[in-house]
Amino acid sequence: MFTLSFVFFLLAGVGLRMWLATRQVRCVRGHRDGVPTEFVGHISLQSHQRAADYTLARVRVNLLEQWVDALLLVGLTLLGGLQFLNRHLGVLIDDELTRQLALIASVLAVFGLVELPFSIWRKFRLEARFGFNRMTPRLFIADLAKGLALAIALGLPLTAAILWLMANTGTAWTWWAWGVWVAFNILILWAFPTVIAPLFNKFVPLDDPKLTEQVRALMTRCGFTLNGLFVMDGSKRSAHGNAYFTGFGKARRIVFFDTLLARLDGNEIEAVLAHELGHFKHRHILRRMILSFILSLGFFLVLGWVSQQVWFYTGLGVLPQLGRPNDALALILFFLAVPVFTFWVAPLGNWLSRRDEFQADQYSASQCPPRALISALVKLYDDNAATLTPDPMHSAFYDSHPPAVIRIRRLGHG
Template structure:
């Protein structure tokens, strides 16, 4: 029979989950009302976006919000049942019963695999609906059923292999690292994260999408000249076949130290149907991305992530032996390390995680404005505005946002706010020229 203390801890954890869910739903309702009322194209976009395109983008935004309402309610109810009924412990017991080795490391890996599989199955109907109904309706889905199935199988296998490797290391360090295990755990995971950041784009990502060198031509020559002028250590320039999965567009760079690679989605390149961007507009987009490199945004984010990881492990080191946390989720006779890690980092630390997520969103917006300004200083401001408008149109981005929903969720500034800031930057640059 559950004790009062166990009841309080368990329900406090569930309460944290519901508070976050209620707040997120409140924000989504605000955005839904805002989008539902915004029937006309904003005056700032009148010359670029017609009413038909605007209405389609608006319906896409509303459809995604309605889908989110249902999915989020389903997930919070499912999570509540799992925690309230102690199903994590039930799955652990089953993992022990089928594990021939009976040690904590192998049982934990098996437990995680079973949890991941069950979670995947429970969310599969939503994934199928999102891909083959919602995205299909608005012309974004490019996946066949066979591609979708094989892609998910590959992703599951790769994730489980990586998770098993990292989880095994975590358990061994915690159980054998002494009183200061959190320091060793942090150092090892710092190294592992750098290794994964290095090998993921080069080894893992190509398992899912085809990467080919950008062919010789004007665009490649211009990109290499831009990188050279900024002393960006470009070593490879790829086009990824994202159109097999979706018609959404993107571009990014990756790599550590003096070896950088730029990747363009094939959907970003200009098409005969008028979608995509012209070469000079792609250069403006890349100027923005290179602004992130020039301002060391990736390194700053990496440092923040590692400091946060250290703080989380420090808190965990004080709490993971607290027996009541395990009993609250159904573990009465054992205290598995990974269970403690999950309860502390995902449940107990939830308010902190939510606050940190918001702070990182604010910081990300600041970085985006700085990267835009970098492109402006390279005299790419007008082209960047045009590229953003085209990409927003191609991706059916809805330009009207509730301020609170936007502030909490969007790591990139809303389109209208971003265009306004770019225009101000262009005017400031022109004013400086006139003064000189």
């Protein structure tokens, strides 16, 4: 019964993804030869067609990857991949904690290896073809090595702690593990701007007196205190531009990608920042964090229950080992199976996120002239070759940001 519903949701999910991709391709291709009226005079036909081609190319790679992922998932579960790994590691390693960590690590390694060619293809073929990639193979390998080292340094103690709690705290382990999870996330948020991000990029204080003055004035107007304005060498990896807030409490800072500074004028940057401030003012970030903690508690409670059910293991093609802990197995199966079911509620999260984006746009429009944000958005969509004509259904399902035309139309009327 469980196997059947797993297969049903998996197939239906792949079917839905294909259907949405087909719609997106049809819609983008159908609008390829005309710039939407709102953008005529701001975005050239050539640029619009480049965005269409970029979108179509990405849809194709994503679709292929989704198929490969689905096959890998079936291979690991119903076709016995995980059972094979579990049995062999069980013979090779005696120490229970080491054995379980090795099992988790080997599954992650399988996923990493399958994902690697896609990641290489995206960077050095797809992104390069459209002129976005700035990354050298050498930097790619360095990033990979650093990412791996970081994953081991942070992930290994976390996983070991959760496995230890599962084995030693009885039925209360879900609550303990949740507490560890929340603490870990807060620690990462705290360490990200000053410890983790600098491993990958250089951050230098913004060295533009006029812009600094303008940003400070905006902050004062919005009643916002801030410690630092930094510029990040995003151009090292990609031509895509962005700006973000990071850290919390006294340590929060604004980070501009150098690519963004190169492209937007002072008023546009101010409007983009006001949008980001809008997210703070409306407490979107805090709300998202609390929501994610509540959801993760739900996941831990469900995991605590299913990990005690034999059907959960056998239904996914694995036999729990008698007389030995099967906690790692439960964790792996859970993380493999859950997305098959939660995929269907993803649009809900994206809907909430789009609502937040409108609110932040509105806040920006209340602090800066809306036309500054409009022209910044036009430039950003143009530079990122984001399609202006997505399929509405595809967009409603996947997009965390509303389509450009709708955002700009609202700003124009606001």
